[in-house]
Amino acid sequence: MRPVAAALTARWDRFWFEPDSAFNLASVRVIVALHALWIVLSRDFAGISGLGDLWAFVPASVRWRYLVFEGHGTLESVLQWVAVAALLGAVIGVFPRVCCLLAGLLVYHLAPLETIIWQAQPYARGLTLSPILLVLLAFARSGDALTVVPRPRRGEAVADSWHYGWPLKLAFLSVAQIYLVAGYTKLLTSGPAWMSGQNIQRWLLLYNQGDWIAFHGLGLWIAGHLWLCWLIGIGTVAFELGFVLAVFSRRARRVLVPAAIAFHIIIAFAMNIYVGEAWLLLVFVNWDWVRQRLGRRPALPVAQRQPGVA
Amino acid sequence: MTPTLSFALGAAALPAGLLAGYAVWTRARSAYPMASVVALAAAAILLRYSVRFLHRSGALGAGTIGDALNGFSLALFLAFIVLGWRTVRPRREDLQRARVNELVIFTVLAMASAALLQRHFWPFASWRMTPFMAPTRVGTQADNAQNLRLVGVTADGREYRIDHRAWEPVTEAELIGWLFADFPQLDAEHQDRVAAWMLGQADRARAAVRAGEAPGSFGRVFGPLAAPSHFLYARLWRSAADVPAEPFVRIRWYRESYDVMGLWRGADSVALHLEFAYPRTP
Numbered sequence: 001m002r003p004v005a006a007a008l009t010a011r012w013d014r015f016w017f018e019p020d021s022a023f024n025l026a027s028v029r030v031i032v033a034l035h036a037l038w039i040v041l042s043r044d045f046a047g048i049s050g051l052g053d054l055w056a057f058v059p060a061s062v063r064w065r066y067l068v069f070e071g072h073g074t075l076e077s078v079l080q081w082v083a084v085a086a087l088l089g090a091v092i093g094v095f096p097r098v099c100c101l102l103a104g105l106l107v108y109h110l111a112p113l114e115t116i117i118w119q120a121q122p123y124a125r126g127l128t129l130s131p132i133l134l135v136l137l138a139f140a141r142s143g144d145a146l147t148v149v150p151r152p153r154r155g156e157a158v159a160d161s162w163h164y165g166w167p168l169k170l171a172f173l174s175v176a177q178i179y180l181v182a183g184y185t186k187l188l189t190s191g192p193a194w195m196s197g198q199n200i201q202r203w204l205l206l207y208n209q210g211d212w213i214a215f216h217g218l219g220l221w222i223a224g225h226l227w228l229c230w231l232i233g234i235g236t237v238a239f240e241l242g243f244v245l246a247v248f249s250r251r252a253r254r255v256l257v258p259a260a261i262a263f264h265i266i267i268a269f270a271m272n273i274y275v276g277e278a279w280l281l282l283v284f285v286n287w288d289w290v291r292q293r294l295g296r297r298p299a300l301p302v303a304q305r306q307p308g309v310a
Numbered sequence: 311m312t313p314t315l316s317f318a319l320g321a322a323a324l325p326a327g328l329l330a331g332y333a334v335w336t337r338a339r340s341a342y343p344m345a346s347v348v349a350l351a352a353a354a355i356l357l358r359y360s361v362r363f364l365h366r367s368g369a370l371g372a373g374t375i376g377d378a379l380n381g382f383s384l385a386l387f388l389a390f391i392v393l394g395w396r397t398v399r400p401r402r403e404d405l406q407r408a409r410v411n412e413l414v415i416f417t418v419l420a421m422a423s424a425a426l427l428q429r430h431f432w433p434f435a436s437w438r439m440t441p442f443m444a445p446t447r448v449g450t451q452a453d454n455a456q457n458l459r460l461v462g463v464t465a466d467g468r469e470y471r472i473d474h475r476a477w478e479p480v481t482e483a484e485l486i487g488w489l490f491a492d493f494p495q496l497d498a499e500h501q502d503r504v505a506a507w508m509l510g511q512a513d514r515a516r517a518a519v520r521a522g523e524a525p526g527s528f529g530r531v532f533g534p535l536a537a538p539s540h541f542l543y544a545r546l547w548r549s550a551a552d553v554p555a556e557p558f559v560r561i562r563w564y565r566e567s568y569d570v571m572g573l574w575r576g577a578d579s580v581a582l583h584l585e586f587a588y589p590r591t592p
Contacts, residue, residue, distance in 0.1 A: 042528050108387060139395060211546075
């Protein structure tokens with residue numbers, strides 16, 4: 001038993017404490033904050049607080065859980081603008097880790113207002129992963145690159161370190177679990193029948209019937225080809241269950257991340273469903289590699305790519 | 311059980327569980343590392359089925375469980391923050407790594423719990439994305455698919471489908487969900503107040519479009535590039551020609567009813583059942 005446990009521990013450490021670059025982690029900070037900023041500025045959370053008549057059946061435990069109460073439009077408006085300022089600070093790099101923590105707490109408070117009138121869980125509205133990732137980035141060393149204040153020392157290169165690796169891996173896992181769990185719940189709830197062409201056909205029709213939806217063409221065209229519906233049904237579950245490989249394999253990442261982006265574009269046009277968290281797929285991009293390709297930074301020699309030299 | 315007590319018990323369950331789990335783990339891991347993991351998993355499963363048994367036997371109501379889950383979810387997020395904070399403090403690298411391990415294991419377990427228990431502990435979500443078999447009919451709750459058609463009525467009696475942006479700050483999906491879930495339970499006076507608000511929103515949006523402005527508040531910063539809502543709605547009111555010049559004097563909503571395949575094949579049409587109209591008497 002002990003050799004097995006030791007081998008598992010070693011593998012665990014190799015995975016979670018693999019060195020990565022400060023630039024990659026800082027890029028994730030910018031992506032997560034920019035994404036949350038876009039959504040916060042596209043909603044009116046304070047307005048919902050003012051609609052007291054719609055709060056009739058919001059349980060007290062939900063109000064205390066998120067510290068949201070009706071009739072505090074002015075306060076919520078102030079908090080929304082503080083969240084905007086904090087998110088801007090995280091994007092630009094002004095005391096980025098403090099800004100991430102503040103923004104994470106405020107997004108946890110504000111995001112539930114979107115659905116609070118009838119359900120306490122605002123998942124898939126775009127801000128579900130934001131509190132987790134912002135808090136994570138606040139405690140990880142996400143402020144060692146791409147910062148304005150405090151100013152980085154000129155000419156001082158930040159070496160790759162495990163300090164930048166583990167939060168990246170946790171961010172990967174947070175995004176990948178969306179797909180893994182979505183695939184798992186389909187099989188758990190409906191069984192293999194979910195993948196049938198007839199089921200996909202009906203889902204496509206359901207989200208394309210009516211004058212209230214944005215796109216009609218693609219979904220109805222696919223629904224007219226039953227073999228394609230079968231392919232989509234089987235492909236969707238296989239893709240969702242397999243996406244978790246992107247967490248562990250760089251090679252799989254190169255295929256699965258573009259595939260996931262295509263997957264969301266097709267869902268948007270064919271089913272009129274938008275998953276706001278999909279933008280966070282950008283955390284999988286190796287931004288350090290992109291920067292090197294653009295010629296902004298020479299690759300560090302291998303000797304400098306050692307853990308603990310940050 | 312009072313809501314406050316349920317909430318507090320739910321919130322206390324997490325730190326108590328964590329402490330117990332940690333104690334078992336630290337004592338057992340050196341001797342029986344795998345057995346301790348199995349024991350923790352078994353304890354979690356036992357707890358889940360105990361709660362289900364108590365719920366089914368009537369000892370725990372849905373409201374009580376909901377209150378406890380709200381407390382538990384809050385404690386889960388607070389514990390995540392505390393464990394994150396702990397990773398920053400140590401100076402020794404081995405201790406830092408140990409704290410990172412605690413945070414990672416906790417986060418993975420929180421995500422896995424939401425997934426395996428099929429419960430949302432937002433922001434740890436269960437990510438159920440259309441997991442059901444597609445409904446064959448749209449109509450009542452029994453069909454598992456319901457939709458409302460919200461229309462504004464002018465003085466001459468003509469009906470206009472209302473653009474989804476009129477309801478902002480509420481999205482149309484949330485409003486319709488609320489109209490199905492909560493609206494019927496309100497007393498008549500309360501219902502009228504809500505309907506009057508809806509009529510006002512619809513007419514303000516109509517007037518904005520007539521004046522060449524966009525309806526709603528979500529586009530105030532990014533305009534048409536504002537983050538979309540979960541469902542992608544058509545922008546029904548794009549220009550002044552799409553809305554009446556006269557104000558809306560009434561609002562109605564209809565429940566849509568049709569057979570999904572039948573409608574597609576042209577063998578069925580959308581039947582509309584009037585659910586509510588305000589003012590109640592024209």
